[in-house]
Amino acid sequence: MTGEEFREMALEFAATETVPHFERVGFKVVKRRMFATYLESDNTANIFLTPDEQATFCKIDKKNIFPIPNKWGEKGATTFRLDNLDPSIVREALESAYSAIVQPKK
Numbered sequence: 001m002t003g004e005e006f007r008e009m010a011l012e013f014a015a016t017e018t019v020p021h022f023e024r025v026g027f028k029v030v031k032r033r034m035f036a037t038y039l040e041s042d043n044t045a046n047i048f049l050t051p052d053e054q055a056t057f058c059k060i061d062k063k064n065i066f067p068i069p070n071k072w073g074e075k076g077a078t079t080f081r082l083d084n085l086d087p088s089i090v091r092e093a094l095e096s097a098y099s100a101i102v103q104p105k106k
Contacts, residue, residue: 002043002082003043010027029102035100045082046078047090047096048072049076051074054078057078057093058078
């Protein structure tokens with residue numbers, strides 16, 4: 001999966017925009033928070049999942065899907081190495097992260 005493919009996929013969600021985020025490009029819901037970031041230099045995405053979702057995705061491919069090694073990672077922020085993953089897996093993770101922002105909490 002290329003960076004351009006990731007960008008197009010992330011921007012398919014309603015009311016999504018890009019914003020600078022340090023050396024990354026952030027993807028967020030307008031007037032809400034980010035659900036993913038992308039780093040061109042190593043073609044990775046960080047997708048903001050719940051810890052339970054993170055555990056499920058990491059089981060799919062531990063080498064190419066793993067927690068960010070910091071406090072954000074403990075909260076569910078997960079790195080996806082896009083060169084080595086099927087786009088359908090990335091799409092499912094993006095859908096989870098996006099939905100957590102736009103759906104009201106129960």
